[in-house]
Amino acid sequence: MHNPKNIIQKIWEQHVVHQEEGKPDLLYIDLHLVHEVTSPQAFEGLRLNGRKVRRPELTFATMDHNIPTRQRQVINDPISKKQVDTLQQNCEEFGITLADIHHPDNGIVHVIGPELGLTQPGKTIVCGDSHTSTHGAFGALAFGIGTSEVEHVLATQTLWQAPPKTMNVKVNGKLGTGVTAKDLILAIIGKFGVRFGTGYVIEYTGEAIRGFSMEERMTVCNMSIEGGARAGLISPDETTVEYLRGRKHVPQGEAFEEAAAHWKALATDEGATYDTVVEIDAAEVEPQVTWGTNPGMCIPVTANVPSPDETDKPSEKDEIVRALEYMGLQAGQPISDVKIDHVFIGSCTNSRLSDLRKAAEIIRGKKVNPSVTAIVVPGSFSVKLSAEKEGLDQVFKDAGFEWRDAGCSMCLGMNDDIIPSGERCASTSNRNFEGRQGKGARTHLVSPEMAAAAAIAGHFVDVRKFTAQEVG
């Protein structure tokens, strides 16, 4: 093929509005997702300068970070309430569609975009949220931006962006039984580090990725940012097209077939190159548990907590010592011995229907360990309803899980779902930073299956052996 290109280069070229020497490219933005936390100052900026939203119809808003999950209608915290009300007023004033707290389309911004078919291959998508990389699963160039950039996109529908370097993360072979997309992305970050993707857009390729459902692809792309990459994407294929068919915001009928042909043509050309290529062998990946205070600090569930002596670099030694102290762990201790107090199944990484189904399979007919408090927070209103239709809510409730309403919830604890200081949580979310789930809270990132198994056992267990073993 003449001058083969990767998908990142193709999407970029299609969106350049203007290029000039000494400046980044002026890039057109096709979809701008907005939520309540990172937008109020942007709208205020527009008002102060007498500016309008250039393309309100390319802008879509939801409220998710502050939303209570017990009684979603009542926000007790007056500051949270003000933030939510402010978004409502801003959307009215500037003519932006909002899936508010009562709307059936409401949910976590990165769950509803794909669900509604707003997310489509080839689009440039931004949101004032670093996990915007999730939408890359569809072959969109999707990345998080700050509030000044939110204001810039509202006013101009563009951003000044230097062309990124491109990286191919090639996943060879297939994952073993009981090993999930979450384990894969954790293992990738564990292997290459929390800054390997800085300055890059990643394309995930290889047999394992091709075999993934859209939901599994979203889990992988979601955590690109934890490896430092602003965006991570996957070339569209039949799986992408079939997921999107019939969704609310995609073209229908004949027009859909046309769009689908166009989408598939975006896939990386045979023979295209990247600035960097890294590879990982899927068969080697085991179920992962993070032991420390960033997502790169992860180990297989069969391993022991690492020791500061394993590195010669003083800054890394310090980091391990600090992390062990914060997490209340001993070097050399088997991670599977570590007892937990909480389980959180939710967040834009792992709160979709398939995640809930897989977790439910693990716990069906079993009981949550008496020392564990476990909650399930579906990613959207629609996920919640679908799960209830299948009776998943009953499976969780019978086992002793709390079944909550949709939202970000315990992923960052901006609502009242917070882990108390010193307590330990097995969480399906994406960040185990200090204080993420509450000041002093200890977060261990795992897959939904691993979280479910830990809830029953009261400590981490290898989910591959879990069903065979008697636990109480």
Added chain:
Amino acid sequence: MEPLRTLQGLVCPLNRTNVDTDQIIPKQFLKRIERSGFGQFLFYNWRFDDDGNPNPDFPLNQPQYKGASILVAGENFGCGSSREHAPWAIQDFGFKVIIAPSYADIFKNNTVKNGILAIQASDEQVQTIMKKAETEGYSLTINLEEQKVYDNEGFQFQFDIAPYPKEMLLNGWDEIGVTLTYEDKIEQYELTHK
């Protein structure tokens, strides 16, 4: 945005790597709808204990670094969430320049939009500054036009910065205002990309 050309200021060391934006400004302070007033919450969980008392070991609490305008930190500063509340807090606290071996992409973008200069230095240069900053009253001079950092003891280095952020910082531009002068190009694009 205020232009930033040269600055002489006290240096505060924060000798930690992978400082994430959840540490720079914890989530409980993201609920405000204003841009101002975040400085009081900067590094809150590190600066204050559970009862809200200042932690005397944390550099920002030590009297010798009071009034510092240059923050020096380890690799991958500002990783994690895209919250611009992080640079707002850093700026509101009084910092105008950050020096580190590397930054997270979104954070670095956010600094430019707020008139903060995030200088990328080598590991060695950063460690030298960390050491020197243990001495009370250690200050550095930054000259953005010449892309130079120096002290009055003969230590100095040049740093790289892309032309566009440099121009933005030097002039204190309102980026949206600049972009709107390209409105005809945006319209053109919209007409040809239906």
